[in-house]
Amino acid sequence: xxxxxxxxxxxxxxxxxxxxxxxxxxxxxxxxxxxxxxxxxxxxxxxxxxxxxxxxxxxxxxxxxxxxxxxxxxxxxxxxxxxxxxxxxxxxxxxxxxxxxxxxxxxxxxxxxxxxxxxxxxx
DNA sequence: CCCGTGACGGGGG
DNA sequence: CCCCCCGCCACGG
Numbered sequence: 449x450x451x452x453x454x455x456x457x458x459x460x461x462x463x464x465x466x467x468x469x470x471x472x473x474x475x476x477x478x479x480x481x482x483x484x485x486x487x488x489x490x491x492x493x494x495x496x497x498x499x500x501x502x503x504x505x506x507x508x509x510x511x512x513x514x515x516x517x518x519x520x521x522x523x524x525x526x527x528x529x530x531x532x533x534x535x536x537x538x539x540x541x542x543x544x545x546x547x548x549x550x551x552x553x554x555x556x557x558x559x560x561x562x563x564x565x566x567x568x569x570x571x
Numbered sequence: 572c573c574c575g576t577g578a579c580g581g582g583g584g
Numbered sequence: 585c586c587c588c589c590c591g592c593c594a595c596g597g
Contacts, residue, residue: 463593463594484579484580485578485579485580486579486580486581489579489580489592494592495580495581496579496580496581496591496592497579497591497592497593498578498579498580498592499577499578499579499580499591499592499593499594500579500592500593500594501578501579502577502578502579503577503578503593503594503595504578505578506577506578516578519578520578521578521579521580522579522580522581526578527578527579528578529578530578531578
């Protein structure tokens with residue numbers, strides 16, 4: 449049954465699942481490492497839905513077990529910093545993990561990048 | 572119902 | 585390097 453054919457559905461169906469999957473992946477990001485919205489979208493089978501990854505994190509505002517601060521854009525920029533309450537909360541969280549930030553960008557981004565797809569390969 | 576607006580990303584000029 | 589456009593899709597006006 450297609451989503452639109454279900455009259456009982458008041459809101460979201462696929463989303464609940466997608467959101468949950470995003471949170472699951474984010475929880476796997478190791479301490480001191482980072483990844484990107486696009487990498488998460490890709491490993492969930494929706495490489496063009498990176499925006500939705502951001503949307504998912506948006507509605508997960510501060511679940512203590514979801515390290516959303518480790519998710520950056522493809523260039524290692526802290527594009528989501530404004531959603532962490534204070535102006536530099538996101539940066540501080542990253543720095544507390546030993547990561548260096550310069551001009552809102554993670555230094556050695558490529559080196560610290562953690563690819564969720566790799567995690568899938570290794571089990 | 573249409574439209575603008577995003578924590579995005581890839582491709583083309 | 586720049587900029588623009590497109591695909592993506594939920595949500596609010």
